[in-house]
Amino acid sequence: MHAVMKITLTKTFILRCFLVSLFLSLPFIFLYLLFPQQQPFHNPVTNKDLRIRPGYSSYETYIQRQLNKTLNPRLRKIWTTRDWDRKIPVFARFFEELKERKLLQNTSKALCIGARVGQEVEALRRIGVLDSLGMDLVPYPPLVVKGDFHNQPFNNDTFDFEFSNVFDHALYPERFVAEIERTLKPEGVCVLHVALSRRADKYSANDLYSIQPLVELFNHSALVHVRSVDGFGLDTEVAFRKNGGTRHHRL
Ligand SMILES: C[S@@+](CC[C@H](N)C(=O)[O-])C[C@H]1O[C@@H](n2cnc3c(N)ncnc32)[C@H](O)[C@@H]1O
Numbered sequence: 001m002h003a004v005m006k007i008t009l010t011k012t013f014i015l016r017c018f019l020v021s022l023f024l025s026l027p028f029i030f031l032y033l034l035f036p037q038q039q040p041f042h043n044p045v046t047n048k049d050l051r052i053r054p055g056y057s058s059y060e061t062y063i064q065r066q067l068n069k070t071l072n073p074r075l076r077k078i079w080t081t082r083d084w085d086r087k088i089p090v091f092a093r094f095f096e097e098l099k100e101r102k103l104l105q106n107t108s109k110a111l112c113i114g115a116r117v118g119q120e121v122e123a124l125r126r127i128g129v130l131d132s133l134g135m136d137l138v139p140y141p142p143l144v145v146k147g148d149f150h151n152q153p154f155n156n157d158t159f160d161f162e163f164s165n166v167f168d169h170a171l172y173p174e175r176f177v178a179e180i181e182r183t184l185k186p187e188g189v190c191v192l193h194v195a196l197s198r199r200a201d202k203y204s205a206n207d208l209y210s211i212q213p214l215v216e217l218f219n220h221s222a223l224v225h226v227r228s229v230d231g232f233g234l235d236t237e238v239a240f241r242k243n244g245g246t247r248h249h250r251l
Pocket of ligand 1: 067070113114115117120135136137138147148149166169232
């Protein structure tokens, strides 16, 4: 009899504990139901052909990861010596072809996004596009100024031409593209080199599987061409022309 009473009391106690904890968690359950998507790195453009890589706990973690490589003194030595002579002629050929297609002129004001030590800027200047500048997280004067491509340090409608082979480094692809469309003049041209058939390097922040996400992101521009290239591990060149008369603001 005594044992039966004890079991009944224990059961009542457990039931009470359960009801109290359920009551206390009700506000949290309501909050979760009201705001189910509140994650710090929720990215609205992620879809099946453009995937943001997981693992960045904050924007600082992402920037630090990029800087770890870009600031490496041993690599910087290689980029400014052996790679300098190897890569500039290749970039120069790409840009000459863009001139032949009337997408770039000697009078163009040009920006290279994610230019590191500025090999592509040097190539543009060598082929006669003298008003050319690079931008990267780490400056490399006089060719490259400091800037984050998610928030370019330039006014609206500044450039006639923007080139980048670092789309895969964008944690926020929609901002990467919106900033290009903002800083390009109306009718300005953007040329991207991207990797579609192989994965880019371990410092990439996204993976692209077709050009469709780019076409959707460049929603104030027209697609000019898509062609195969052999650009240091990047296999596809995509060119866009910004629509005339479009007004842009920072996102
Ligand atoms: C693969 S390297 C390309 C360098 C150069 N374009 C070339 O072909 O030699 C990627 C570059 O993007 C830069 N980068 C990464 N995230 C960036 C950001 N948010 N804003 C500006 N540059 C960034 C890195 O610092 C690095 O120099």
